[in-house]
Amino acid sequence: MTISEFLLNGFVTTQAWVFEHWINPLLPRLGLLSYQEEAFDATEFALVGLFEIILLVGIFRPLEALIPAEDWPDRRGTRVDVIYTLLHRLGFIPLVMFVLMWPLTFKLDGWLRMHGFIPYTLEDIFPVLQYHPILTFFAYLVILDFFSYWLHRFQHRLEWWWALHGVHHSQRTMSYWSDDRTHLLDDLLTTAWFTLLSLLIGVEPGQFIFLMMIPRILQSLAHANVNWRFGPFEVILVSPHYHRFHHGIGTGSDSGSLSCNFAVLFPIWDICFHTANFSRSTPPTGIADQLQGRDYGSGFWKQQQLGLKRLWCAIRYGKA
Amino acid sequence: MRLILTALMMFFSWLLLAEAHAEVVIVLNSGEGTISRIDKNTFRPIDKFYVGREPHHLMSLPDNSALIVANAVSNNLVFLDPRTGDIKHRLERISDPYQIGFSPDKRWFVVNSLRLDRVDVYDARDFHLIKRFELSSMPSHLAFSPDSSHVYVTLQGSDQLASIDLNSMAVQWTIPIGKTPAGVILTPDGQHLLIGVMGLNEVAVVDYKTAQIIKHIPAGKGTHNFMPEGDGRHIFVGNRSGDTVSIIDTKTLTITKTFPVAGGPDDMEVSADGKQLWVTNRWIRQISVVDLTTDQVVHTIPVGKSPHGIFFEHHASRQ
Structure with a gap:
């Protein structure tokens, strides 16, 4: 048995055990037995997330200690981001978003089909992909990254969206935990964005739970407090240094036309649309008005509450 | 020299014969979009290849010339050589095919779209869409009346059984059947429908002529799907949450036997000689082979993620 077979067997056994002993018995009691297969996938999502978190701590924490981009007296400021990461990577927030978006997705998709339209998949357009799932995955990854880039630009361009996205940018001690630090409403909008996109291009992320680990880990690395530019690969993959510049006060977050480095995985989009730097x-990370004493909250709920308050101001007065 | 040549010829003839007799078991790994092929004689995996997104169920064309795999998320049907599992061709733009079935008169091809609450009826000759029904919610499994006039569909999300009249192309009735119904099958005598009611851990027996439940047969936890034993009397039913398989005597409408099969027993296939039951173990990426003379799992074979449909050419009668 190879090491990968050993790891896979261990994972499959753990997933089956957790599902059959903990999750499956709950489903009839909650009236959710119809969603048994989805619950099984959710168990996998949570376990993959747990594995991912172990990897993050095991690899990125030592990296932050060895080659830090910034020196901090302590790491207290990063603690709240741990909550965001656990909520996202163990599947709680994705589950809520899925439940909220489910009726919209399936009603819309069903309605389209009742009117004779079957949404296209990439494989319909490029039949060669029907035989190459890994290639299909990377094709979807590139397309999703392109749309992530534009979503990210809107998050900065639209004042009301920036009001929410500010939660993500208000971290002054940005670490590998910071990737998932987002406002819940921002999460919902992002989910809606990608749900509609999935109807257009037939993405089924559930198909790629294991493969999705790679971009998610890269996104965590992009936020890590690590002075690493990826050398010649800097223009190919978003490095911690490149993304830190996007989070920098006066260089990225809220600097109007000077805002830059919006790419999530591949800087090519920034290069194409002249936003690469x-x-x-x-630079130090954060939002400029934090230097004037504006409070973005230090706890999870406070950050969420202040995000809503800024949203209200943006809608009511045109300024977050 | 002649002796050596004869021995070599015999050896290669034996190899060719073995190759010719190797029977392939085809397994759909719905969670990773692949097909696993297994040598039925040696119980060893042969290979695994990508077929499309979310292949859940499969069935033969009425003339057995091909095996159809329904890729729900890819919106297509893939036609395989039923003997080897090789891909012959694809039929694109079939909306969300989850569960599929041909009417006994070979006139209709019915597709359940579980995800999107649709039941589609196609002309089985050219796969031309005749009618799309909106049936809430979660149309799961299907069975036909013996005269092909009706198709019966379990509605997993709304705890119902629906009857669609294929002559008038209209929903004839919908009845409550119990919490989370899944598999549905016609008894070999054509008198009743058996429905696996997962949430009640039972098999509901329905007189489809009167749309009445006439009996509840307690089974194992998560009573799910059926497969005839092939003797015209007994039917296997998998209890997916209880990790058991039961045998129903359709004459007495009782369960005669239950034996363990680990890991979420789902779809099944029975060997033509009635000696082996092959079961997909949904949660543990395995196939179990049960020796039906002892009711013991004698082989477990690794496959892919979330194995669902299973098929081999020389199977027992579907009656």
């Missing part, structure tokens, strides 16, 4: 400087 491969500067070597390492």
Whole structure:
């Protein structure tokens, strides 16, 4: 038995055990037996997330200690981001978003089909992909990253959306835990964005739970407090330095036309749309008005509450 | 020299014969979009290849010339050589095919779209869509009346059984059947429908002529799907949450036997000689082979993620 077979067997056995002993018995009691297969997939999602978190701590924490981009007196500021990461990677927030978006997705898809339209998949357009699932995955990854880039630009361009996205940018001690630090309403909008996109191009992320680990880990690395530029690969993959510049006060977050480095995985989009900045400087992270004392909250609920307050101001007065 | 040549010829003839007799078991790994092929004689995996997104169920064309795999998320049907499992061709733009079935008169091809609450009726000759029904919610499994005039569909999300009249192309009736119904099958005598009611851990027996439940047969936890034993009398039913398989005597409408099969027993296939039951173990990426003379699992074979449909050419009668 190879190491990968051993790991896979261990994972499959754990997933089956957790599902059959903990999750499956709950389903009839909750009236959710119809969703048994989805619950099984959710168990996998949570376990993959747990595995991912172990990897993050095991690899990125030592990296942050060895080659930090910034020196901090302590790591207290990063603690709240741990909550966001656990909620996202163990599947709680994705589950809520899925439940909220489910009726919209399936009603819309069903309605389209009742009117004779079957949404296209990439494989319909490029039949060669029907035989190459890994290639299909990377094709979807590139397309999703392209739309992530534009979503991210809107998050900065639209004042009301920036009001929510500010939660993500208000971290002054940005670490590998910070990727999932987002406002819940921002999560919902992002989910809606990708749900509609999935209807257009036939994405089924559930098909790629294991493969999705790779981009998610890269996104965590992009936020890590690590002084790493990826050398010649800097223009191919978003490095911690490149993304830190996007989070920098006066360089990325809220600097209007100077905002840059919106790409999530591949800087090619920034290069194509003239928003790339491969500067070597390492600015402090955060939002400029934090320097004037604006409070974005230090706890989870406070951050959520203040995000809503800023949203209200943006809608009512045009300024977050 | 002649002796050596004869021995070599015999050896290669034996190899060719073995190859010719190797029977392939085809398993759909719905969670990773692949097909696993297994050598039925040696119980060893042969290979695994990508077929499309979410292949759940499969069935033969009425003339057995091909095996159809329904890729729900890819919106297509893939036609395989039923003997080897090789892909012959694909039929695109079939909306969300989850569960599929041909009417006994070979006139209709019915597709349940579980995800999107649709039941589609196609002309079985050219797969031309005749009618699309909106049936809430979660149309899961299906069975036909012996005269092909009706198709019966379990509605997993709304705890119902629906009857669609294929002559008038209209829903004839919908009755409550119990919490989370899944598999449905006609008894070999054509008198009743058996429905696996997962949430009640039972098999509901329905007189489809009067749309009445006439009996509840307690089974194992998560009573799910059926497969005839092939003797015209007994039917296997998998209890997916209880990790058991039971045998129903359709004459007495009782369960005669229950034996363990680990890991979420789902779809099944019975060997032509009635000695082996092959079961997909949904939660543990395995196939179990049960020796039906001892009711013991004698082989477990690794396959892919979330194995669902299973087929081999020389199977027992579907009656």
